[in-house]
Amino acid sequence: MKLELFVVLVAVTCATSKPLNKATTGKNKLLLVSFDGFRWDYDQDVETPHFDQLVVDGVKAKYITPPMLTMTSPSHFTTITGRWVEDHEVVHNMMFNTKTNLKVPHKKTLTRSEWWDNGALPLWITAQDQGLKTGSFFFPGGGANYSGQAVNQVVVEEAGHPDDNETEWRQNIDTVMSWFTEEDLDLVTLYYGEPDNVGHAKGPDHPRRIEIIEQIDRTIGYLREAISRHGLNDSLNVIITSDHGMTTVKKRPEVDEIILNKYLNLLQHASFEILDYGGFGILTPRPGQEQKVYDALSNAPNLTVYKKSEMPESFHLAKSERLPPIVVVADLGFNLNSRFIVYVNKGDHGYHNGEMDMKTIFRAFGPNFKRNFLTEPFDSIHIYPLMCKLLQIEPAPHNGSLAVTEDMLQYNGESEQTKVGQMCRSSSF
Template identity: 80%
Template sequence: MTMSAKRLELLLLVAAVCGAAAGHKLLLVSFDGFRWDYDQDVDTPNLDRLVRDGVKAKYITPPMLTMTSPSHFTTITGRWVEDHEVVHNMMYDAKTNLKVAHKLTLTRSEWWDNGVLPLWITAQNQGRKTASFHFPGGGANYSGQAVDRVLVEPLDHPDDNETEWRQNIDTVMSWFTEEDFDLVTLYYGEPDNVGHAKGPDHPDRKEIVRQIDRTIGYLREAIDRHQLNDSLNVIITSDHGMTTVKKRPQVEEIILNKYLNLLKLASFEILDYGGFGILTPRPGKEQEVFDALSKAPNLTVYRKDQIPESFHLGKSERLPPIVVVADLGFNLNSRFIVYVNKGDHGYHNGEMDMKTIFRAFGPDFRRNFLSEPFDSVHIYPLMCQLLRIEPAPHNGSLTVTEKMLLHSGGSQVSAPGSVTLLLLIMFNVL
């Protein structure tokens, strides 16, 4: 082999190693409220194909709280809720009684920016290009840094427009191919919306799962059409499950004002939001509030400093002193029964109805691999491994998910040391 041929061969080898060390692209897709078993009573050929072509977890466990914003932020930060402090869908201030609805919080950086960096920012700080398409948390600034490309879900955005779903996929594919983005997070508001409105057992929920399945098929076609099969890893997951709300005449619904005078004893409350409630007692009234709520049926009341460690909520500075968790299917009513949802979440994350899905495929994932269940907090280090970036501090562990990967991380040859060694060899040869 001539010297020039050796030089060319080594240059190509170093380029291959450097490319492997840089990692492939990553698309994270979240279908809000997709319960772990929603594909078991519906014909879902594309989800079934993913089982053969990639990785499926039996289910994953969302964090307490099983709500959209807290759970999504745990996925994108790898931190428990007590660490990232996005402790509710609603932005609130217990001192001023400020309460801001979920969609209005999506660009309120003061709610999201609490010192924990999401994956978008960590990746950008290491040279990656990232985007958020309607993903909760993507519209905020973090220590003054914004995500490179952001689309925030409008207030009047329809959740179930299948044509728009496909257009969103086309947009994301163009970001990867035409603008060389490395990480994109894509959020869909279904099947959560129909689960709330109709309940998880309604035929409309089954139809929206069929629509999701068709959309996943369209995603696979788009990846192939854009020639991304060898360079794009995809993770499909969700934030929580869904359960049927128990109502009269089947059950006696909870009205907390029957057990304590909320106006007299509480200075702040969010007690009409599914299965999870928070309360700030007036000064000197904490014990009285706790005792009164302890007598109410179909719920469990906790002092914040006595919350089970497994909840990973007790260290939160933002969470009020009293936390209430309803039994599965019971919604919390503060004073009147005005609750219209047929399905809801926010319940204990140990309940199977709160578990959700995990699917993954792409060049770094094994095929036809069934994973044991795991907590969603572990998705973060997996995404960092796929992107070949150094994670920010997190509560997850790569050991939980690394068996999903080819060769302990797919295309990664070994480590930066391998690149250095090859460069030294190359310079010695040259």
């Protein structure tokens, strides 16, 4: 009888063995912070005491891999939906329409719901549908409506807004902290446009990039002070990540830059194109011209041309209805130019997500995260189910897996859980 009772107790314990820590008042809150264009190694050649302390106090991934495409809007929307780009259909920073030739710059798309609302529910809406309150501060996608539903608290970044004002960065943190404490929000996403702008303008190897990383590090220090000041240390989990990395653009006289019109008369053979946008380009051939366009561009150096229907499965782009039939990906550091060279950026992204220069960061700390825990690299798509676990909500359909990130979580009675887990694994029932 004693053995039977023991078996029953262990079985029940195994079934319920991983409750997350909770603050005494209920579920813990979550802050997701994204620093645009923060390459995985940007803190390795800079004095970053606050980032260094995060390694001691929380979780660090060696790096994470963004989705194809390594662009701001597609990558951020993968993080907040847990869906591949072919599923959520935010397939470029620019909003476009291949039939009308509409092209809308990135920041002007931020409130255009028709670009974002394609059936894949972002975490804000899923959380709100389950009784939580959410907010978005400058985060891509946060300013749109989803089936008519808006995020509870929203601040949208306007075109032309400066991205590098450190005083404003701190004010934004203060606003977010007030959302948690005064408005009782459960989830907030906070976006910063650096170090992306500096990476584009100066290149990843420029001293100004080091200065902006130092500024980001000070901001992390201010964030942690603000969390303490608002009494959130025991109830707020924080994830810090990014959307893509950055690489140096190769230019003359070191290389011959790519001008695609040398290999194909674009005006004659294409009805729509976005080919002057970093390392990634899209093109709609005129009727009956697809093979000719593909063959001609295949002769261009330092790039790879794909028919959408034949792209590698690992890209998770082939099923997209919005993406045009021809996709062009430049070799790392080569810039795509359609007709002539007007490109001034010294750094860029949009290249293959397998390139190390496109990898980015992941840090996390708070009551539900282990301390001094280094995890192996993983794909950014797995952040979504982790966030759902932290918020204790049922996720919407997604392509990620909690199994990839669950080891970084701290559970109630961790040492006892380890013993119980061992018993569960060794039991035959």
